[in-house]
Amino acid sequence: DGGITQSPKYLFRKEGQNVTLSCEQNLNHDAMYWYRQDPGQGLRLIYYSQIVNDFQKGDIAEGYSVSREKKESFPLTVTSAQKNPTAFYLCASSIGQLMNTEAFFGQGTRLTVV
Amino acid sequence: AQRVTQPEKLLSVFKGAPVELKCNYSYSGSPELFWYVQYSRQRLQLLLRHISRESIKGFTADLNKGETSFHLKKPFAQEEDSAMYYCALAEWSGSRLTFGEGTQLTVNP
Numbered sequence: 673d674g675g676i677t678q679s680p681k682y683l684f685r686k687e688g689q690n691v692t693l694s695c696e697q698n699l700n701h702d703a704m705y706w707y708r709q710d711p712g713q714g715l716r717l718i719y720y721s722q723i724v725n726d727f728q729k730g731d732i733a734e735g736y737s738v739s740r741e742k743k744e745s746f747p748l749t750v751t752s753a754q755k756n757p758t759a760f761y762l763c764a765s766s767i768g769q770l771m772n773t774e775a776f777f778g779q780g781t782r783l784t785v786v
Numbered sequence: 787a788q789r790v791t792q793p794e795k796l797l798s799v800f801k802g803a804p805v806e807l808k809c810n811y812s813y814s815g816s817p818e819l820f821w822y823v824q825y826s827r828q829r830l831q832l833l834l835r836h837i838s839r840e841s842i843k844g845f846t847a848d849l850n851k852g853e854t855s856f857h858l859k860k861p862f863a864q865e866e867d868s869a870m871y872y873c874a875l876a877e878w879s880g881s882r883l884t885f886g887e888g889t890q891l892t893v894n895p
Contacts, residue, residue, distance in 0.1 A: 703881070705883070707885075712795060712887060713887060714790075714792075714872060714885045714886050714887040714888050715830075715872065715885040716885075717882060717883070717884070720881065720882065722881055728881070730882070762830065764830075764883075769876075769879070769881065770818070770876040770881070770882070770883045772818075772837070774820070774832040774835070775822075775832070775883055776831075777829045777830040777831070778829065779829055
């Protein structure tokens, strides 16, 4: 079954702890993205990667880090420096440039800081 | 910097009525615009894109460069159209997709 898999679906973290969200795709897509979804604010871009071993900051990268060591994987670490980490996180991928193709999304991870 | 605005957070219509979801954008270049939809308990997915000029599930959207708008329209709404709709803009380099705030559409029986 091809697609994007995010895990876990729900994640709880204590304040001050780092946590890593997993995103794996078997679509052979070059580009991958992380978005944060908050009510009334839509989707905001955290980081994106157009190719393995390369990634760029999005609009709200502070307090987050990523890596892209493999084409199929793009994990997101929410660090203790992120002031308001409780949110719904969406991972996406695309075969190429978004002008000409669509983005495919995972089912999301809901992170709650307790 | 590019920006996408959807002025209505909530929109409620009756079945069979026309529906229009508004989207305005600001971008210095030539944008490519999309509508994405998220049905209850489903993934966010592409509904339609400007470049293909298709009608999907009865929805159409016209790019108005003078008004910098890309409103989504359907002449007769159906209950299964109830969902969250996001307007999105891809910049010319194609590396980023900027989303609006989203509009929750409810179609009442």
